Amino acid sequence: MSGAHILVYPYLSAGHIIPLLDLTHRLHTRGLTVTVVVTPNNLSLLNPLLSTHASSSTLQPLVLPSPQPSNFSSNRLIDSMHGLRLLHYPLLLQWFSSHPSPPVAIISDFFLGWTHQLATELGLPRVVFSPSAAFAFAVQHQTWIDSPKNDGPSTVSFPNIPGSPRYPWHQISHIYRSLKEGDPDREFYKSTLLANLVSWGVVFNSFSELEGVYIDHVKKEAGHDRIWAVGPLLPPDDDLMRPANRGGSSSVPCHEVMTWLDARREHSVVYVCFGSRAELTREQTDGLAAGLEKSGVHFIWCVRGVMPAGYEERVAGRGFVINGWAPQVEILRHRAVGVFLTHCGWNSTLEGIAAGVVMLTWPTSADQFSNAQLLVEELGVGVRVGDGTEVIPESGELARILAESLDENRAERVRANKLRDAALTAVKGGSSDKDLDDFVLRLNALSK
Numbered sequence: 001m002s003g004a005h006i007l008v009y010p011y012l013s014a015g016h017i018i019p020l021l022d023l024t025h026r027l028h029t030r031g032l033t034v035t036v037v038v039t040p041n042n043l044s045l046l047n048p049l050l051s052t053h054a055s056s057s058t059l060q061p062l063v064l065p066s067p068q069p070s071n072f073s074s075n076r077l078i079d080s081m082h083g084l085r086l087l088h089y090p091l092l093l094q095w096f097s098s099h100p101s102p103p104v105a106i107i108s109d110f111f112l113g114w115t116h117q118l119a120t121e122l123g124l125p126r127v128v129f130s131p132s133a134a135f136a137f138a139v140q141h142q143t144w145i146d147s148p149k150n151d152g153p154s155t156v157s158f159p160n161i162p163g164s165p166r167y168p169w170h171q172i173s174h175i176y177r178s179l180k181e182g183d184p185d186r187e188f189y190k191s192t193l194l195a196n197l198v199s200w201g202v203v204f205n206s207f208s209e210l211e212g213v214y215i216d217h218v219k220k221e222a223g224h225d226r227i228w229a230v231g232p233l234l235p236p237d238d239d240l241m242r243p244a245n246r247g248g249s250s251s252v253p254c255h256e257v258m259t260w261l262d263a264r265r266e267h268s269v270v271y272v273c274f275g276s277r278a279e280l281t282r283e284q285t286d287g288l289a290a291g292l293e294k295s296g297v298h299f300i301w302c303v304r305g306v307m308p309a310g311y312e313e314r315v316a317g318r319g320f321v322i323n324g325w326a327p328q329v330e331i332l333r334h335r336a337v338g339v340f341l342t343h344c345g346w347n348s349t350l351e352g353i354a355a356g357v358v359m360l361t362w363p364t365s366a367d368q369f370s371n372a373q374l375l376v377e378e379l380g381v382g383v384r385v386g387d388g389t390e391v392i393p394e395s396g397e398l399a400r401i402l403a404e405s406l407d408e409n410r411a412e413r414v415r416a417n418k419l420r421d422a423a424l425t426a427v428k429g430g431s432s433d434k435d436l437d438d439f440v441l442r443l444n445a446l447s448k
């Protein structure tokens with residue numbers, strides 16, 4: 001007999017879809033029947049998963065139309081969140097009412113807080129999926145609860161979060177800072193986030209050895225224990241999910257990158273990438289380009305934007321520039337890569353941790369500042385190099401940090417190795433596996 005039927009609904013951008021599809025794979029492997037909401041332009045991201053489970057009627061896409069820009073908001077994220085609600089809420093209500101054996105729960109991204117209302121209307125539990133860290137989740141939601149003002153001290157502090165973290169104003173949520181109280185965009189965004197806090201449960205792409213204190217904090221605030229940490233959610237080693245196509249098709253043949261890496265010594269290459277969305281400013285690009293050039297290190301740089309003229313020729317032989325989408329997980333897993341210069345998106349952070357590389361941090365927005373803090377100050381596996389456009393490292397200084405980061409005996413490397421082992425243990429019979437078992441048990445109990 002197949003397990004409970006659940007609806008999985010990812011938010012529409014790569015950094016959010018990728019980990020929730022990885023979770024879908026695991027839930028389906030554990031016997032659940034899963035319907036995944038996708039829009040036509042994202043269907044291709046689901047294809048590797050669908051072909052892995054090709055013969056299965058228990059994993060199905062539900063293709064709903066993509067929202068058009070609605071002019072509700074000039075903020076693209078809010079406009080798309082709102083557009084999805086407008087378009088998909090009635091379609092999902094209809095779909096549920098006409099389905100012969102509809103899902104017993106909805107698992108949806110934290111940007112889809114309105115699905116809490118939908119689930120309530122359907123008499124179902126909604127589980128929040130957080131593609132961000134438990135730490136960042138706590139900071140993000142606490143910001144909207146505390147409503148800090150930019151009129152007192154120069155930093156905003158969060159005394160009720162463990163460690164009492166504090167951030168300069170520019171590191172606080174951009175949406176929070178840029179929209180005035182009473183603005184309908186702001187109210188919509190706030191209500192969407194606050195709905196997460198009253199939902200039935202929360203699943204984190206994290207693990208208790210990494211973030212136990214923050215996971216416990218979220219449990220305490222929620223007042224129940226339906227908080228599960230099941231990460232790091234990564235594609236399996238055996239290529240079942242075809243990691244080279246994870247989140248997009250690689251802009252260069254994956255084997256070319258692998259051949260290039262094969263010719264290099266262990267831990268001798270720095271991989272540089274700023275995630276799926278961030279485009280660097282001219283000044284940031286130039287600073288990074290000059291630092292990499294001066295350092296003399298071997299590197300792979302995944303670039304979105306325009307490179308300085310003649311750059312690729314000048315670094316030929318030791319710099320591999322990828323314009324577009326890189327096969328990131330494969331690169332990080334290669335033995336030649338020892339260091340990851342990252343914007344600290346949570347997926348990249350976890351992928352770096354699971355690969356045991358030293359992290360050079362250059363957060364640019366959103367949760368990346370608290371992720372960098374976790375890597376550098378708490379876990380001791382990272383070294384700060386930049387801070388958005390506020391701190392762009394001087395090229396000589398960056399070159400020095402890059403060259404030193406490859407040192408085999410650095411304390412960060414020793415700690416990164418230990419953390420990798422803890423991450424891999426968590427998902428191979430450890431804490432995350434146990435949380436996932438419990439989660440599946442609770443979902444199955446709903447259909448009884």
Ligand SMILES: O=c1ccn([C@@H]2O[C@H](COP(=O)(O)OP(=O)(O)O[C@H]3O[C@H](CO)[C@@H](O)[C@H](O)[C@H]3O)[C@@H](O)[C@H]2O)c(=O)[nH]1
Nearest residue numbers: 015131132247275276277325326328345346347348366367
């Ligand atoms: O060329 C590329 C670029 C990215 N990726 C993958 O795309 C994902 C990117 O995710 P992430 O590192 O989290 O960065 P963003 O794309 O910036 O993700 C957004 O979503 C994350 C999860 O909420 C947040 O932590 C980030 O701050 C937010 O910008 C990762 O799995 C990468 O492996 C590739 O495979 N190739």
